[in-house]
Amino acid sequence: MNSTHHEQEETSQVGLRHRRSIRLGRWRRLGLQLASLVAAVALWWAVTALNWVDPLYLPSPGSVLDALVRSNSCYPASESSSRILCGEQGYFMWEHLLASFRRIGVGVGCAIVLGPLVGFLMGRSRWVNSLTEPYLNFLRALPPLGYIGLLIVWFGIGDLSKYWLLFLAAFPPIAISTINGMRGIRADRIQAAESMGANSWQITTHVILPSTLPDILSGIRIATGFAWTTVVAAELNNGIPGIGGLAYVSGTQLQTALTIACIMVIGLCAVALDTALKYLAQLLVPWHGKAS
Template sequence: MEKKKKISTRYYAIGTWVTIVLVWLITTETGLISSSLVPSPSEVVMTFFDILKNGYNGISFWRHAGVSLSRLLISSSLALVTAIPLGLLSGYFVPVRGVVDSIVQFYRPLPPLAYYTLLILWLGIDESSKLTLLFLAAFAPIYLACVSAVGNINPDYLLSAESLGANKKDVFFTIVLPSCLPEIFTGLRTAVGVAYTTLVSAEMIAATSGIGWMVIDASRYLKSDVMFVGIIVMGVTGLVIDHLLKKLEKKVVFWKGKE
């Protein structure tokens, strides 16, 4: 049943994107929409291969992509190794939650650009301010997922383990961590998505490379074909990263969804 559902969902997804491309093709080739606003699919494909061959603004496509992905990977990794322990501690201890949670809940709703200028003043215009911005964007979803996961653990499991003589370490590694892993992966996938959307903001100011910067720079000169290339590349790489995280989740949290 589950396999049939996945196949059905895949067909719907393929049908949706085929329809979108057909509508895009018809509206641009017939002149219903100006090519300066929305380039045709053929223009976008040609521009992509041109950037792939010659680069953009004197920088190769692979360098643009590598810079953006390295920023995303470093910041998300730092968020992962800090948010998980702090989130689990906050879920266990009220004083820790009172300190950390208040800070996270304060900055989480703020638009990235609202405090990015402050980060530039404090940390400079190099990679430090960009990585910090992406780190803050990725930290909150993982932290909140961990706090929620600890709160959802059945207390009977903990009491049963302690009554059987398990110490705190055993309880954590055999009950708490496995119980929290599904929500941690959900938080991680959300965090990567949020960090990726924030990447454009990070590359808007004082940057000279990156896919996000390429889109912003192209917008200044109304190069809609380059903008479409950058947006599509970011969307596709985002889907690939999410797919890889799903695969990793299936291997690590192999019991999820099983009776």
């Protein structure tokens, strides 16, 4: 009994040291990342302070921060005018951001609904897969800028063409991930369910869907990232309000500080979206990656 109790204590201590080591490693990694960020900003500030680069091409960090604050506040149109302007292009930056999120939500949302259904059909039926796979691969290979003009001709320059563009950008990764998940299902799991008397619906809901869900969520994560990078292309025409449209318009007007501020907001939102989807996948499929 004493030896068993002693072994349990040693195991507990080893586990505690392991958890502490993991936490310490995370804090060290975070500290390294923060130090790298501070060094990059310091270098940026030094280059602009010494006027090594024309401010038109590389404004200072202070100018970018000022543009960010200005885009979310109201200010006089000029010193001699009583007219008040709010935000940029008639909208605050958070309103531009919300407009882009709405377009992403509609386009990617439709892809999340249709992508797994099409992928499931292609994974279950060989003749459906043979008929549709060439079109799916063709669509996946097309860059969004290659067909945005056609979408504008078909659906106009309003939000409908943007919804279609973002949907077409997000649909292939989700469908293909679903197909890969279907193909990766072990046959013995289905055979075991059949041997216990499970019908087709039970096999689908208790075997196929749980086995495919990690790949579907991975495809959604990839599709969302790809659609977010496509938002600037979607908002090239009549993209105001929209964070991508604001970045494009400010660039054409040589408002470099505002353009950099938009780029930073786009990048930070992309990281936040990806992190949120990563943790959502961990919550929905906690068994993924564990031994079965």
